[in-house]
Amino acid sequence: EEHLVESGGGLVQPGGSLRLSCVASGFTFGTYWMNWFRQAPGKGLEWVAKIRMDGGERFYVNSVSGRFTISRDNGESSLFLQMNSLRAEDTAVYFCARDAMRGGECDCWGQGTLVTVSS
Amino acid sequence: DIQMTQSPSTLSASVGDRVTITCRASQSFSTWLAWYQQKPGKAPKVLIYKTSSLQAGVPSRFSGSGSGTEFTLTISSLQPDDFATYYCQQYTSYPYTFGQGTKLEIK
Numbered sequence: 001e002e003h004l005v006e007s008g009g010g011l012v013q014p015g016g017s018l019r020l021s022c023v024a025s026g027f028t029f030g031t032y033w034m035n036w037f038r039q040a041p042g043k044g045l046e047w048v049a050k051i052r053m054d055g056g057e058r059f060y061v062n063s064v065s066g067r068f069t070i071s072r073d074n075g076e077s078s079l080f081l082q083m084n085s086l087r088a089e090d091t092a093v094y095f096c097a098r099d100a101m102r103g104g105e106c107d108c109w110g111q112g113t114l115v116t117v118s119s
Numbered sequence: 120d121i122q123m124t125q126s127p128s129t130l131s132a133s134v135g136d137r138v139t140i141t142c143r144a145s146q147s148f149s150t151w152l153a154w155y156q157q158k159p160g161k162a163p164k165v166l167i168y169k170t171s172s173l174q175a176g177v178p179s180r181f182s183g184s185g186s187g188t189e190f191t192l193t194i195s196s197l198q199p200d201d202f203a204t205y206y207c208q209q210y211t212s213y214p215y216t217f218g219q220g221t222k223l224e225i226k
Contacts, residue, residue, distance in 0.1 A: 037163075045155070045163060045206055047215035061214040062120075095162055103169060104210035105153040109162035 002026035002108050004096050009113030016086050016117070022079040022096030022110055030054075030074035033099035035106060036081045038092035038115075048094070049081065064090075086117045121146050121209050125218030131226040136197045140221045142190045142207035151211035154183055154192045157220075158203045166205075167192060197223075 008020040020036070036048040049070040050059045058070050069082040079096050093114050097106035122145035132138050142152070152170045155163035165174045167183035170190060180195040194201055202225050207218040 044220045045157070045208070045217045047208075047217070050213075050215075059213045097162075100165075100168065104151060104215070105165050105168040105208070106163075107165050107174065109164075111162055 004110035006110040006113040009115045017084045020081040024077040029077035037095045040092040123218040140192045144188045147187045148211040155206045
């Protein structure tokens with residue numbers, strides 16, 4: 001069965017950094033585009049970043065561009081999100097998700113990891 | 120950025136009802152629209168992709184349609200498991216954007 005499992009969330013002070021990880025199993029990780037999404041408490045979904053299979057293309061939502069970096073290690077079937085200069089408005093559950101082979105909708109999601117930015 | 124506006128924000132309905140949720144885009148586009156269902160504390164689940172294609176394993180009571188700036192999700196006969204929050208998402212251009220969500224409640 002196909003699985004994505006996130007980790008690395010926690011409490012961090014404003015201006016701090018955090019690195020999220022997402023480990024894939026049950027499918028050939030290196031053949032899929034991958035994404036990070038987030039959902040602030042009680043709010044809707046927001047797409048954060050996307051990375052090509054080989055890591056050669058990366059895209060970001062404007063609000064995190066320059067502060068967050070998406071990366072991957074296909075040998076370890078892992079996706080990462082390095083988050084720097086964190087702000088209170090970055091507080092959210094962060095989900096990793098896989099693009100479907102046929103297009104950009106996401107057909108496999110992790111359970112999410114909570115990031116809280118607060119002093 | 121393409122802004123997606125869903126309506127209604129909340130919908131009260133009964134088991135067996137037919138319901139429609141609408142998503143309007145700030146710019147016209149075709150095809151690359153998805154609908155997700157999310158239950159509290161869970162990850163989203165894709166129901167519809169490419170505007171009208173049914174994701175494998177999703178009941179056929181779910182259907183999608185639309186083009187240009189208006190897209191709809193229809194549930195033909197509500198079942199107890201369908202009470203959840205629904206989101207549309209465009210993936211035609213970056214940044215991908217979602218509607219604000221429609222919470223489907225039991226009447």
